[in-house]
Amino acid sequence: MAYDLHFDWSSSITEVMLGATKAEGGTRRLSYRIGGGTTLPFLETTQGSSAPLIAFEICDNPQYWSPIVRNYCGDLVNDCGEWAKTADSGYGSDMIRLYLTSTRQRNFSDIPSVGKTVESVLSNTSLPLIIEGSNEPKIDSEVFLKCGEAGQGERLLLGTAEAGRYRSIAAAAMAYNHSVIAQSPIDVNLAKQLNILLKEIGLSRDHIIIDPYTGSLGYGFEYSYSAMERIRFSALKGDTDLAMPIICSAVDTLTVKEIREAGPAIQDDIAVQWEFTTGLAAAIAGSEIICVRHPKTIPLLRKAFASLKSGKNTIGGQ
Amino acid sequence: MRTVTFLPSYRKIEIARGSTILDAAQRAGLNMNVVCGGQGKCGKCIVYVQSGKTTFDGQKYGRFFTDDERSRGACLACETSIESDVQVFVPESTLIQEQKILIDGQETAIEFHPSVRKYYVELQPPSLSDPSPDLSRLLWGIQKNGGPTAEKMYVPLEVLREIPAILRHSEWKSTGTIALVPGGYRLVDLQENDTSKRLYGAAVDLGSTTIVVYLWDLVSGKVAGVASNYNRQISCGEDILARVNFARKNGLAKLQTLATESINAAITSASNTAGIDREDIYEVVVAGNTVMTHMLLGIDPAYMIAEPYVPVVRRALSVATGRIGIACNKNGGLFVFPAVSDFIGGDIIADILACGMSEKEEISLLIDIGTNFEVVLGNSEWMFSCAGAAGPALEGGEVLFGMRANPGAIEKITIEPGMLTPAFSTINGIKPRGICGSGLIDLLAELLSTCVIDRTGRINTGIENPRIRTTGHFPEYVVAWANETDIGKDIVITENDIKNLIMSKASVHAACLTLMKQAGITRREITTIYFAGAFGNYINKNNATIIGLIPEINIDQIINIGNGAVTGANIALINRRKRKTLDEIAYRIAYIELNAEASFMDEYTSSTFLPHTDLTLFPRVQKMLDTCRVAKR
Numbered sequence: 001m002a003y004d005l006h007f008d009w010s011s012s013i014t015e016v017m018l019g020a021t022k023a024e025g026g027t028r029r030l031s032y033r034i035g036g037g038t039t040l041p042f043l044e045t046t047q048g049s050s051a052p053l054i055a056f057e058i059c060d061n062p063q064y065w066s067p068i069v070r071n072y073c074g075d076l077v078n079d080c081g082e083w084a085k086t087a088d089s090g091y092g093s094d095m096i097r098l099y100l101t102s103t104r105q106r107n108f109s110d111i112p113s114v115g116k117t118v119e120s121v122l123s124n125t126s127l128p129l130i131i132e133g134s135n136e137p138k139i140d141s142e143v144f145l146k147c148g149e150a151g152q153g154e155r156l157l158l159g160t161a162e163a164g165r166y167r168s169i170a171a172a173a174m175a176y177n178h179s180v181i182a183q184s185p186i187d188v189n190l191a192k193q194l195n196i197l198l199k200e201i202g203l204s205r206d207h208i209i210i211d212p213y214t215g216s217l218g219y220g221f222e223y224s225y226s227a228m229e230r231i232r233f234s235a236l237k238g239d240t241d242l243a244m245p246i247i248c249s250a251v252d253t254l255t256v257k258e259i260r261e262a263g264p265a266i267q268d269d270i271a272v273q274w275e276f277t278t279g280l281a282a283a284i285a286g287s288e289i290i291c292v293r294h295p296k297t298i299p300l301l302r303k304a305f306a307s308l309k310s311g312k313n314t315i316g317g318q
Numbered sequence: 319m320r321t322v323t324f325l326p327s328y329r330k331i332e333i334a335r336g337s338t339i340l341d342a343a344q345r346a347g348l349n350m351n352v353v354c355g356g357q358g359k360c361g362k363c364i365v366y367v368q369s370g371k372t373t374f375d376g377q378k379y380g381r382f383f384t385d386d387e388r389s390r391g392a393c394l395a396c397e398t399s400i401e402s403d404v405q406v407f408v409p410e411s412t413l414i415q416e417q418k419i420l421i422d423g424q425e426t427a428i429e430f431h432p433s434v435r436k437y438y439v440e441l442q443p444p445s446l447s448d449p450s451p452d453l454s455r456l457l458w459g460i461q462k463n464g465g466p467t468a469e470k471m472y473v474p475l476e477v478l479r480e481i482p483a484i485l486r487h488s489e490w491k492s493t494g495t496i497a498l499v500p501g502g503y504r505l506v507d508l509q510e511n512d513t514s515k516r517l518y519g520a521a522v523d524l525g526s527t528t529i530v531v532y533l534w535d536l537v538s539g540k541v542a543g544v545a546s547n548y549n550r551q552i553s554c555g556e557d558i559l560a561r562v563n564f565a566r567k568n569g570l571a572k573l574q575t576l577a578t579e580s581i582n583a584a585i586t587s588a589s590n591t592a593g594i595d596r597e598d599i600y601e602v603v604v605a606g607n608t609v610m611t612h613m614l615l616g617i618d619p620a621y622m623i624a625e626p627y628v629p630v631v632r633r634a635l636s637v638a639t640g641r642i643g644i645a646c647n648k649n650g651g652l653f654v655f656p657a658v659s660d661f662i663g664g665d666i667i668a669d670i671l672a673c674g675m676s677e678k679e680e681i682s683l684l685i686d687i688g689t690n691f692e693v694v695l696g697n698s699e700w701m702f703s704c705a706g707a708a709g710p711a712l713e714g715g716e717v718l719f720g721m722r723a724n725p726g727a728i729e730k731i732t733i734e735p736g737m738l739t740p741a742f743s744t745i746n747g748i749k750p751r752g753i754c755g756s757g758l759i760d761l762l763a764e765l766l767s768t769c770v771i772d773r774t775g776r777i778n779t780g781i782e783n784p785r786i787r788t789t790g791h792f793p794e795y796v797v798a799w800a801n802e803t804d805i806g807k808d809i810v811i812t813e814n815d816i817k818n819l820i821m822s823k824a825s826v827h828a829a830c831l832t833l834m835k836q837a838g839i840t841r842r843e844i845t846t847i848y849f850a851g852a853f854g855n856y857i858n859k860n861n862a863t864i865i866g867l868i869p870e871i872n873i874d875q876i877i878n879i880g881n882g883a884v885t886g887a888n889i890a891l892i893n894r895r896k897r898k899t900l901d902e903i904a905y906r907i908a909y910i911e912l913n914a915e916a917s918f919m920d921e922y923t924s925s926t927f928l929p930h931t932d933l934t935l936f937p938r939v940q941k942m943l944d945t946c947r948v949a950k951r
Contacts, residue, residue, distance in 0.1 A: 163774050189924040189931045196931070197772050 019128025370404030524606030543592030599646035607663030661705030668886025721752030866929025
């Protein structure tokens with residue numbers, strides 16, 4: 001291309017390593033180096049810039065999961081090891097994101113089971129792993145330490161740090177060399193503040209992934225898009241406190257009214273389309289990791305990313 | 319009717335059944351601390367019913383009481399209705415107390431040009447050979463003694479009617495008082511004999527909380543007396559909004575009367591101390607916020623509190639004091655400062671006059687902080703202003719142990735970094751009862767630099783220290799143990815308090831940034847920051863910068879002008895030329911409506927961090943924090 005796609009930007013996104021192969025001290029069959037961008041996604045003129053990663057989300061207690069996914073995945077949802085295995089070999093995802101939903105029960109105290117779950121997923125897939133800890137500050141510390149310990153050497157991505165609770169997750173990440181998802185409520189300043197807080201307690205910049213919080217399509221996604229865009233612009237203009245890769249997980253997508261109330265014949269398709277459109281838009285806004293819950297969204301996204309890379313329109317019109 | 323007896327004073331009042339204890343207390347002349355205006359929201363009007371029948375929903379308001387208070391039968395005066403004859407114990411802490419009030423205006427050399435003068439004349443009695451009328455005779459006499467040209471002086475009918483008797487009774491030796499009013503010169507009074515040495519004026523800061531009066535000898539140009547007291551409108555609501563709502567519901571008359579009564583009380587007290595007859599006060603200059611001055615003049619303020627926020631009048635006004643009930647000479651004049659908008663009132667114009675920013679080429683930033691804050695940025699050529707709600711946190715409201723600057727308030731704090739032991743001083747040096755605004759700013763800065771809190775104000779509960787704990791909903795830091803205090807309970811600051819403080823400081827700082835952006839300047843171009851208001855005078859400038867309340871500039875360039883409103887009123891009282899410029903200053907100031915400013919929320923969010931999300935705006939603070947926080951880690 002004849003024109004400069006870097007405008008007045010001179011900085012790049014910090015690179016973050018996720019997953020570790022044997023050579024890198026872990027047991028994964030591959031590892032990712034994400035970030036490094038110097039302009040907006042899909043504008044890259046340099047060869048070798050990679051498409052966003054697609055992470056498939058699973059959980060260890062499916063009662064919190066969308067019935068659409070439960071129906072589609074069937075019995076797998078009751079065994080997160082098997083589920084992870086299928087996500088890897090069957091659905092074709094790049095990463096697995098495990099939600100420890102079992103810890104959301106009242107007075108949960110079975111911390112050893114957390115370790116077992118993590119180990120089971122690690123042994124059933126050789127993809128890099130994202131682990132979402134508890135929702136309960138009281139057990140945060142133990143849960144994160146257990147995850148961190150179980151995944152030692154694997155360069156996990158641990159979630160989710162927020163301004164109100166980031167110390168225990170950061171401590172676990174620093175102790176076992178994992179990275180952290182830093183989530184803030186759809187605001188560029190709040191995202192930056194959390195990154196500064198994490199930096200100040202010693203977490204290095206290349207161990208942070210920003211989650212600007214993703215609203216569902218039609219339910220505030222445009223704010224998330226704008227936040228992601230502003231984060232990326234600030235980063236490219238040289239704000240190192242915002243120069244981290246972005247993860248997007250529109251967790252409420254499958255529960256929006258349009259999908260909930262869709263007839264059984266089309267519900268699955270609508271769910272997939274909804275998730276696909278959200279994920280694609282987030283990727284264009286700058287997300288390096290797109291999380292999905294419906295297996296059928298994965299190939300659609302992959303196809304879209306490929307076509308954007310090649311410049312050919314191979315989506316739709318069939 | 320039911321009889322309510324208030325203990326420990328045994329003050330009695332009769333009131334209709336079903337009235338609240340607060341109604342009764344107000345009727346009985348007890349000034350209770352009702353921050354929320356009696357809506358059951360602030361929990362400050364705690365009383366104990368000793369005998370008799372009342373109704374109070376202890377469940378609903380239980381959160382305001384400690385276990386001890388609850389077991390002793392505490393209830394809120396504003397939410398307790400009286401069923402039978404009752405005895406009510408009112409603890410001292412529920413009553414409004416003596417406040418530390420700022421009465422020192424700045425020392426400015428202002429030329430003495432009052433707009434009221436007295437002229438003693440000894441006239442030749444009329445005769446057949448000189449039959450000119452009484453009035454001409456008097457006015458020529460005044461003109462001959464240095465007064466204005468006789469033809470230019472206007473004489474109101476009331477004064478005219480008194481002239482013949484006074485002149486003859488005094489055997490043609492009398493004293494005329496001439497005032498310069500917007501229409502020209504006016505003979506406002508005629509007295510028998512030589513009273514020319516007895517001429518006084520009052521400069522009034524009509525604050526929503528406090529009223530300050532400076533009584534000036536307008537002959538010698540010296541301050542004759544100073545007095546201050548609470549604005550009695552507090553009994554109709556602590557904040558302005560509550561009072562306007564009170565006026566909408568119950569009419570404006572009561573608030574108008576309370577405003578004049580409050581001013582009169584201060585004028586009377588200053589006059590009595592100085593040994594002055596109030597009848598010799600011929601001029602009163604009032605600087606107050608727009609709602610206050612509207613209320614004082616009995617002009618409906620109701621349209622100011624809702625969109626599109628329109629005041630009835632913004633220009634300077636002159637009226638006869640007698641018409642609104644100010645206790646001074648009935649023909650005296652009342653001058654009310656002009657305003658810029660609803661939210662930038664005469665008090666701010668007075669601040670501007672006091673600091674002189676409208677006459678300087680260099681750019682100044684003026685910040686007046688109370689429950690509301692006002693910010694003015696500019697110089698002799700241009701000025702931008704804005705105003706907003708800072709929330710009461712910086713004045714000690716919405717903070718568990720926050721209090722006004724009353725005796726016993728912790729006003730200065732440092733924290734020793736190792737054991738996190740605080741060292742503090744209180745107003746009047748007595749045992750602490752709470753923490754006032756300046757103490758809270760110190761506390762925030764010290765907690766930050768000792769790493770007890772992070773930059774969002776959250777307490778690091780991982781620190782092993784008895785002072786850091788979680789007893790209620792929020793983590794807290796113990797400032798003083800129960801046995802060190804005057805109130806018998808631990809004085810703490812909670813994470814929620816800190817959050818409120820940060821929100822307050824963020825709105826002030828965001829307002830500064832918004833004006834700077836509007837003017838297209840950075841903090842480097844600001845030569846001086848002026849802090850106005852009582853609060854500003856006690857503030858630790860360095861700590862105010864550390865927490866990011868104000869933009870970072872050289873500490874020496876931050877100047878406390880103290881009570882700028884009264885200083886400005888003083889200047890306008892003694893110098894009529896300065897007074898004449900006020901309307902022009904007010905019209906020159908552009909008002910920026912923060913609600914309409916799209917970037918304000920962004921500036922606000924980025925300011926909800928200590929000191930700010932963009933650390934490059936605070937290089938000195940950043941360096942200081944890096945040093946002490948790294949050492950700590």
